[in-house]
Amino acid sequence: MTDTPTDRTEYLPRELVLRLLAYAQQSPEARVCGLVGADGRGPSALWSLDNIASDPIASAAVDPEQVHQQHSALRAHGQTLWASFHSCPQGIASSSDIEVQGLGDGLRLVAALDIRGVLQLRCWRAYGGRLDECELKLPQ
Template identity: 35%
Template sequence: MSVVRLPRSIVNQLLQLAQKSPEEEICGLISRDQRGFKKCYPVVNVADDKKHFFALDPKGQIEAIRSMREQGEELGAIFHSHPDSPPLPSLADIEQHEYPGVLYLIISLGKKGVPEMRGYHIHGREAGEVVITLLDDTPQGSSE
């Protein structure tokens, strides 16, 4: 199983976004460069059934990718939440995955509102779970 290091600040942001919208799936992109993951780009979910599906707003997705390129970064991960189911890729998640090699993160609030996040690499119709470790990126002396 591969290991991925995510900055604590990004993980905290993802968990907070999911908790702020417990009735619908949140979604977005995360950038990376050669040193690792850099920035979270929340994108509006434009799916018809936001409780069970996500669809990135095309305009928001284009703006996020443009911003990444301007910063010398690239797409590193796609994230979304499952309001009331485990953080496992659904058949729809696997079928709609269009970026091989990009980390796929799912945040779940299914356990009585306690967030849980898992990561996957999806190749074809196979989803392999990755181990997520936290990279402490909080500034020294910060109370975060």
């Protein structure tokens, strides 16, 4: 039996939301990928990953070795993995857009850039082959 998360609310500081969306906007021709590291206070840093997909505007894939290296860098900076992220330069962020080859279970953030001039950031929790959408809030 797989443990099912019960709390579906996640908090991401405004500064990180703005940095993640700005990073995604810098690459409208391809999906960007990365990790969100957390320290003892919560999410605190973005770590980029190369998108190695054969068609990087349509999909995202990461090199497991680079993911391992970034996990080591996180630990070296006193952080743990909080979430992974990627952008969706065209369209909206949806659960069908969540699959990134090379990442396991955990939180997934998707930044959508092409929604009538509005940037969108959505969150899902991937676990045991399932996806549950989380409410993403800014801490007060």
